Amino acid sequence: MTLHLCLPLLVVLVQSALSLYNCSSQYNRTPENSDMTVDCGASMITLKINLCTAQWAGFITTDLALNGNHNNTVCQGSSDTSVDPPIIRYQLPVNQSQDNPCRQSLQIVDEAPDPTGPFSSFSSIQSVIITGFIDTPRADQGLISYSTDLYYHFSCRYPLEYLLNNTQIVASSVSVATSDNNGTFIDTLKMSVFNGSDHGFPLVVPSTGLELRTRVYVEVKAVNLTGNFYVLLDQCFATPSAYSMSQNEQHNFFAGCSVDQRTSVTSNGLSTVARFNFEAFRFVQHHDQAKSSIYLHCILRLCEPSKCQELLSACNSRRKRSVTPFGKETSESATVSVGPIYTAREEIPYAAAYSNNMASERDNVNVTGLVVGVVFGLAAAVLLVLGVWFALKKFYWAGGLLHDK
Structure with missing residues (x-):
């Protein structure tokens, strides 16, 4: 009776542990660009990072910090498990960028206006660009490494010249140009x-x-x-x-x-x-x-x-x-x-991946060992009862033969 009550309870506890952060199997992958969303608000910049993919990569919430300030709790994010999937949330004030302890970069740049736009008569217009990053501690201080670091880069661009006619202003993100070299061949x-x-x-x-x-x-x-x-x-x-x-x-x-x-x-x-x-x-x-x-x-x-x-x-x-x-x-x-x-760069750190697999295997072994132990225990009890029954039957059968004689 006790066994029938314990086994369902154990299954419920295991399932609850595995779904603690409501992470489905679709997030069992390396982090990618879509795992971060950035809201460039008028007074506050809000960043959200997928907690499931970060944890699957072997990192927890406190491992990620703004602009490399890993020793400052203010620059660490907060977990929000009320959404699906769970996220790590960061907030940065726009109007206090210079005094912010997380020290994101603020830059005012001059730009040429669109020759066909409403500011075409201006020689130049200005924009404010706020950039920063969220990363994990540098695990390797050498020249090369065979494991990974997580790095999320963000940028918010705010134009300083506006035409007040209820037209939505959309600022494009920064693009990065790369150049590839095909190598060199010498003679033959x-x-x-x-x-x-x-x-x-x-x-x-x-x-x-x-x-x-x-x-x-x-x-x-x-x-x-x-x-x-x-x-x-x-x-x-x-x-x-x-x-x-x-x-x-x-x-x-x-x-x-x-x-x-x-x-x-x-x-x-x-x-x-x-x-x-x-x-x-x-x-x-x-x-x-x-x-x-x-x-x-x-x-x-x-x-x-x-x-x-x-x-x-x-x-x-x-x-x-x-x-x-x-x-x-x-x-x-x-x-x-x-x-x-x-x-x-998006490879999973081998130590973290192995530790997760080993923990899962240990849980499977423990549950399997419990079930196998119970089955063998019941089988031993049945064999013991059958042995006693046959012994008693043989004893009474022998006694009956003696009385006949």
Whole structure:
């Protein structure tokens, strides 16, 4: 009787915990632009962020703050679970922007009026632009990262010149222009990226960017080059923008004998084709962008097969050689580049994703263990009763035989 009452109660409690914030399965995804709404009011700017997608990404309400002020509770949002889906709400006063502790940016700009509009006779008109952002604490302080940060950017534009004739004024949002670089090819040297170890199909980057930790396969080859020379990669690295001599931020895949732990060199100095692969990552400096750009570069040399082998053998020998050490740029070296390759910022942090799955699995195991334990307990009780009944029956049957005798 007690078991029949406990099991339904347990089911109700589990369902209540899972639907605490009324989040349906449609929000089990990475956050996107539509998860934030901005109301540019006359005296107050109101921002709303989808609480379900932020939590599914592994963050709670207090992790998100205005303009990086994570230690100021005034700049943290408040949860509103009365709406569907639940939201995190922020409010910023417009008329006190300069004194606001969350310190959003306020800028007055001069703009050219529409030549066909009511202000066409004006040489210029002014607008107030208030910008800011909501982000999570910077989890990674290094150069690159394999997990994500959340970053929501907002902007409100208020024109200061109006025509009072009951016509609605609509201010457009700020647009950002980007420029892509298709890379560089030197003479007969060519660098290409593929989606598999067979190097049969070129890598296709989706519009949202590659998922982090996607394996990328790189091939550097000499096209129409005599077989007397092989391709030897001295060093391959990545930069967050197009390469320049003054660039000081780069991530090395390998340099000579030193290879990054997430990189694998499968062929080098053995033919006119050299290959390696690595896991996709993002540059931490792109934490406020939807995608992180990765430019690939390799310093390589062409060498005779025997010379290539001599250079490679330096990895297994400490004896000094007259040749320039493998991994060092020389006058015989050339640099080839390709990019950009974009990686998505909207990937779920692996630690958070795993912890959520593990918690769910633990709950399933606990409930399943309880049910299995009850079933086995009932079965044991039935077997015990049957055993006693057969023993008593045998005892009385034996007693009857003795009386007959």
